[in-house]
Amino acid sequence: MKKRWIYGLIVLLSITSIGLAIDWWTALPEGEQATYVGRQTCFQCHQKEAELWKGSDHDLAMNPATPEFVLGDFNDTKLEHFGITSTMTRENDKFYVTTQGPDGKTARFEAKYVIGVRPLQQYLAELDRGKIQVLPVTWDTKQKRWYYASPDEPFGPGDPLHWTGSAQNWNHMCAECHTTNWSKNYDIATDTHHFSFSEMRVSCEACHGPGSIHVKLAESKSLFWDRRYGYGLAKLKGKDATAQLESCAPCHSHRRHVAPGHTPLDRFHDHYALSLLEDHLYHPDGQIDEEVYVFGSFTQSKMYRKGVRCTDCHDPHSTRLKFQGNKLCTQCHLEAKYDVPGHHHHKVGSTGASCVECHMPSKTYMVVDPRRDHSLRIPRPDLTVKLGTPNACNQCHTKPDETPEWAAKSIEKWYGPKRRDDPHYGEILAAGRTGSPDAERALIKLTRNKEVGPVVRATAVSILATRYQTQESRAVVEKALKSKEEIVRLAALRGFDGWTPRSEKEANEIGKLLAKGLTDSSRGVRTEVARILSSLPILPDTKENKQALKDALEEYKTGLLTDGDQSGSHMSLGILYANQGDMKQAEQEFRTAIKLSPAVAGPRSNLAQLLEQLGKTHEVKKLRTEEAELLARDAKLLPENALLQYRLGLLYYLLGREDEAVNALTKACHLEPQSADFRLMLTLLYEKQEKWKLALESVDALIRLQPENPTFRQILLNLQQKANPKDK
Structure with a gap:
C-alpha cells in the first residue's frame, strides 16, 4: 500500500512536471508585434499606480483646452509685449487669444490644447494644414499672471522664432514627448500634417511600451510569463539600470x-x-x-x-x-x-x-x-575663477565681498587644496576647444578615464577628432571607433566628416576602417558612417560592404524623413543626393528646404553652389545676396559665434564684397584663434588683394598653428616671392 502511494506520487509529480514544462515551453509565436491598448486597460489591474499617476506632470503633460484643464485668466485680460497686445477671452467653454498672426495682422485664435501645469501652462492653436503652434502668451501658475516665455523682443512673422514659426511648432518641438504613441505623418507634397497618437498625455505605455502582449499573457491561463517575451513590457526594474x-x-x-x-x-x-x-x-x-x-x-x-x-x-x-x-x-x-x-x-x-x-x-x-x-x-568656485563657470556657492553668497575667489578659499580651507579629479575635465575641454597644444595630452588621457561619464569621454574624442591633427590624436580617434560605447563611436566619426585623403593608400585604409561601422549594432553609428562615406571619394571594396552601405543609407534617409517638415532634413538630403551625383533630386531638396523655412540661413548657399556647378548661374547671385542678409542677421544676434562670421566672410568673398569679407574673417579668427581653416581663408584673401604685409603676418600665424604642415609653408614661400619679386 505504501509503495503504491509512492508510485502514485511519482506519477503525479511526473505528470505535473511535464505539464509545467509544456506550459513553460508553449510561447507566443516569434515576431509577435505589440500594439497599444490604452491606459484604461492598464488601470484594470494596476489601480494603485493609476491613482498615483492621476494629476501628475505626466498626466497633465497635454490636455484639451476645457474648463477642467485651463488655468489661465481668459476673462478679457491683456498683455502688452514690445508693442504687441494679446487679449485672452472666453466664450462659454472655449478659450481664445487675439494676437499678431502669421501675416502680421491681429487675429483671434482658439486655444485648442494646453501643455503643462506647473510652474507654467502654455496654450496651443491649430493653424492650417494640421500645424499646431504654441501661442505666445504663457500663464504663470504660481504668480497667477500672463507673461512671455521668450522675454526678448519678438521676431516678426515669417521668422522661425515667431510663435507661428517652425521653432514654436508643436508637431515637431513638443508632441513626441507630450503624447503617447506619437506619429508625425507629415506629407511633403502638400505640406500637411496628418499626425496621430494613442493618448493625449504621457501615459502608461509611453514608459512601459505597447501593452498588448502583456495583456494577452496576463489573461492567459499559463502559470508563467512568456519564455520569448517575458512579461511583454520593457524591463525597467532589472539589475542593469x-x-x-x-x-x-x-x-x-x-x-x-x-x-x-x-x-x-x-x-x-x-x-x-x-x-x-x-x-x-x-x-x-x-x-x-x-x-x-x-x-x-x-x-x-x-x-x-x-x-x-x-x-x-x-x-x-x-x-x-x-x-x-x-x-x-x-x-x-x-x-x-x-x-x-x-x-x-x-x-x-x-x-x-x-x-x-x-x-x-x-x-x-x-x-x-x-x-x-x-x-x-x-x-567648484575655483573653476569660476579659472573658466567663468557658475558655482553653487555664489548662487546664495552674492554680497560684494563674497566673490568666487572668496568662495574658493573657503572650500580650500574646509576640504584642503588637493582634489582627486584635478585638473577638472572642464579645464581640459575648455583648453581643447581653443586648440591649445598643451591640452592634447590631457585630452587623450581623458578619453581613457573611467572616472568620468561616457559623454565626457565622447566630448574629449570629438575635440581631438576636430581640433588636433597629430598622429597620436588620430590614433586615439581611430581606436575610439571600436569603443563599447555608442556615444564615443559617434564622436570619433566627427574626425572623418569632410576629410580629404592625401593619397590613394590612405583612402583605402580609411575606407576599410569606416566600412566596419556599416554593420555596427547601433543604428546611429551605421547611418553616420554611411553619411560620411557618401561624401568621400572612396567606396567600400567588397560586395558585402556595398550592400551594407546601401542599407545604411536607406536607414539614414528614413531618419531624415522622420523630420520631413524641417528645413534641415531636406538640406541633409540635398547634400546626400549631390554626393551621389543625383543633382536634380539635390536641387529639389534644397528648394524644399528654402520653401519650408524661408528665413533660415543655409539652403541658399548650397543651392547656389549646386547651380554654379551645373552652369545655371542666373540665380546664383540672388541666392547668395539673400543668404548674406540672413547670415548677417544671425551674426548680429550671436556676435561670439566664430563659425557664423567665417561663413559670412566666405559669402561676402563669393559676392565680390572683399572688404566686408576681410572684416568677417578677421572677427572669426579673433573669436577662434586656433582655427587653421579660418586663418587660411583670411590669408588667401589678403593674397588676392595683394596686401602682402598682412598676408605674411597671417601666414606666420597659420604656421604657428600647424608648424609641420607642408601646404602652409609652401603658401609662405609663394607669398614671399610675390611680395618681393626682385628676390627671385
Missing part, C-alpha cells in the same frame, strides 16, 4: 532623431543621438546652460556610473520626489557623515545645508521654471 534610463532619456535629453518609432523596448541610440557637451549647450565644466533636459547631465555623474536610476529618487507614477529634504540623499549616503556641519559647514536646516542646493544647483528656464543640474557635482 540601462533599460529604465533609456526609457526616460528620449524625452529627458537634448538629442537629434536617428530613426522613427522608438518605444521603451528599443535602445536609445537606435533612434536618437545624444548631444555632447557642446559649448552652446553646457558650460565648459559640463554644467547645464541651455535646456538640455537632464540625461546628458546625469551621464556625467558618479551616480550614473554606480547604477543609480531615475526611480531611486523619483516616484515613477506620481513623478514626485520619493523623499523631502536631505533624506532623499541619505537613503544612500551616510547621514552621520554627510548631513552634518562638519561636511556642509552651514547651519543645520539652512539652504547651505541642503544637499541639492550644493550638488544640484538650478537654473531658471522659460522665466519661471527652475531646473536642477543632474550632474551631481562637487561645488
